[in-house]
Amino acid sequence: MSATIVLREPWHPHPLAWIHRAEARALAIELDAPLRTFSGQGGLLRLSDPVMLRAVGRLTAAGIPYIGPAAATMQLCYDKRAAADRLRVAGIDTPAEVTSYPMVIKPRRGSDSLGVRIVRSGPIPADHLGQELLTGTEITVAVLHEAVGAPLRIELPPGAIYSFARKYFLRPRRLPIVDKQAQKTALRIATLFGVNWAARVDFIRSGDRLVFLECDVAPLVGMGSAFADSLTAGGMPRAEQLRRLILAA
Structure with missing residues (x-):
């Protein structure tokens, strides 16, 4: 459907990470989109909330566009x-x-x-x-x-x-x-x-x-x-x- 890159967080031993990494993989298949590990780039962010909170703050401060929640909204x-x-x-x-x-x-x-x-x-x-x-x-x-x-x-x-x-x-x-x-x-x-x-x-x-x-x-x-x-x-x-x-x- 789209060339939008789906971004997932690196693997780490927490249930939230496992759940969101699995969802990112499934969503990339649905969208026929590349799946990458987030390292500061823009794309469709599919990250667990603690990781998302940090990521959107960094991206917003750097002026990098992304698809996901606004940083101020996420913080609130x-x-x-x-x-x-x-x-x-x-x-x-x-x-x-x-x-x-x-x-x-x-x-x-x-x-x-x-x-x-x-x-x-x-x-x-x-x-x-x-x-x-x-x-x-x-x-x-x-x-x-x-x-x-x-x-x-x-x-x-x-x-x-x-x-x-x-x-x-x-x-x-x-x-x-x-x-x-x-x-x-x-x-x-x-x-x-x-x-x-x-x-x-x-x-x-x-x-x-x-x-x-x-x-x-x-x-x-x-x-x-x-x-x-x-x-x-x-x-x-x-x-x-x-x-x-x-x-x-």
């Missing part, structure tokens, strides 16, 4: 407290930070639900957030440029959270649902964060609340990902997804 969304504060000011519901148990704790900086867990006692680790424990239905919505996908309901066991392991290794069923509020809010969040490429926005419906959980602006975009499935369920064929993914931001 990687900081969970800063992201929640931005949305709260705009009137979007976010989990309250709490000091009482039970609670959900998560690293302040990070993505992909790494380190997210429910705790019922003990100290909160340094550089972690303690948030209210919400029960309900987890939902994810894709945004690509200005297009928004169909919300997907995440089928989790009772009391479970959408952890890193469940996202990538114990993948639950994801079922399309009609939720106009989730679509509208996902698009608004993408605008507030300055998303200029792709995003996957996660929510939980708890009673009558639609609560923001995370905005991943460097999501997995390959076939079978929540991002791709949301767009497909929303009526965007895979070929059109690929065309838009390689558009310059």
Whole structure:
């Protein structure tokens, strides 16, 4: 489809690296594009979030064009407290930070639900957030440029959270649902964060609340990902997804 170079990170012993390297290889095949290891050049960046964060900062500072998230947007969304504060000011519901148990704790900086867990006692680790424990239905919505996908309901066991392991290794069923509020809010969040490429926005419906959980602006975009499935369920064929993914931001 394109001569765009797909760039992956060097191999290193971390599950995020394995997942993103595999996706980069599959995406290069889909696009009929060369696959290279990132070493400071421009192209379609398919890097895990910690590596992506550094890469887009370097490329932006050097004035090198690339396809991927804007550096400022990546920095904001990687900081969970800063992201929640931005949305709260705009009137979007976010989990309250709490000091009482039970609670959900998560690293302040990070993505992909790494380190997210429910705790019922003990100290909160340094550089972690303690948030209210919400029960309900987890939902994810894709945004690509200005297009928004169909919300997907995440089928989790009772009391479970959408952890890193469940996202990538114990993948639950994801079922399309009609939720106009989730679509509208996902698009608004993408605008507030300055998303200029792709995003996957996660929510939980708890009673009558639609609560923001995370905005991943460097999501997995390959076939079978929540991002791709949301767009497909929303009526965007895979070929059109690929065309838009390689558009310059």
